[in-house]
Amino acid sequence: MTRLRYLDKARVKNLMTSDVVTLSQGQSVPLAEAVMKLKRVRHLPVVDPEGALVGLVTHRDLLRAKLSNLTGLTEDERTTQELTIPVSSIMQTDVWTISPDTVARKAANMLRDHSYGCLPVVDDGLLVGILTEADFVEAVVAGERDVELPAPTVSDAMTPNPLTMSLPATIGDARALMEKHGIRHLPLSRDGELVGLVSDRDLHIADAIAGGAENITLGLVGSDPPYVVDAEAPFHAVLNEMSDGRRGSAMVVEDGKLVGIVTTIDACRYLAEWLRANYQED
Template identity: 30%
Template sequence: MSTHPPLERRVAADVMTRDLLTIAASESVLMAWELMCKAEVHHLPVVDDEGGFLGVVDAQTLAATWNSATPRDARRPVTAILPHRPPTAVRPSAAVADAASAMLEAGADYVPVTNEYGVLVGLITARDLIAALAGVEHDVAPRSTGMPSLYRIEPVLPSAVPARPNRGRMGPG
């Protein structure tokens, strides 16, 4: 049985995910995709070199902007697909209903949670809200000190497409 008050009386800090996988602003769109796949997440907060929060890349945006016809697009910095406007954020003390309203107003399935200094302290996704509504306990990990989590995976892409002699010919040359 849940010991939490009803969802309508809970605050953002009660339902947010605190231990976040983030990506550096200088990383590529391909890196964002790799991280999402490896970690099985759909949202990646983007941070600058000092750990400042810039926005969130979500799987839907990544998929919509992916262009397999131009492989160089995969090397664009992840900031190239961030919305031009910073996302509306809520404070940890905001009512869950306010967080849900912020999602609806932004047309997004997430809302960042920031402290009074604009530092990212968590993220609430639609999945977090559904889990809270269903009474599923959310593992609330304490916020680690320092920079948010950041995994680094180095995909290797060819620098150029190799030339293929006799490309149009059939059979051995």
């Protein structure tokens, strides 16, 4: 049994990160890359001198910038060129935002339904925080409420029977399948057994490094070995490992066979359903 108490009337301001690292429009792409690495973040709001949000730079935006602006240049030319690219030229300007007083359930639904990686939090026109998938993962891990319930397991939250791709296959094959079904993590199998995982981030990195990487064989491209868990593992423990290890997914395996996948989107969905069942707006 576990005791949960924390989200009886949760608002965005209770979950968001308020100490936000930001950029100004004139700062360079290399600086944005360095800040992301140093702070271990994947989203950087861009603000004007008054603190109003004017855009958003994501890790994907940086990878696209490298691919579109720097292909074919030498290393010295690349370094020089990168320093001339301001974040204003690559940032997203049509950015969805949210109020700090919005009910957390609504924010979780927005992240889930639109596959957003983050929601900048704006109050009176000024940036006051940022809400990410990771914030919801940490909220689920840390959360408590007054009614005792059986501790949820991975099977309660996972997406069962996920799409897989059999090897051999190429980056182009994986990209087409992921885009068709709107997924960001694709388990790889060989002879029916899980052997790896490719994510949309892996594909973007391959593009940035190789350019025109559609015919590269999967297995030469990919992230660290997949995080594998049992279907009856405590859900909070798996989310804790995902949060601490900056993992975007966990593969659920029974008797050596893949039976499900848990992603940060699944964590948001689970939290949204919990809030819907246990919280009523005033």
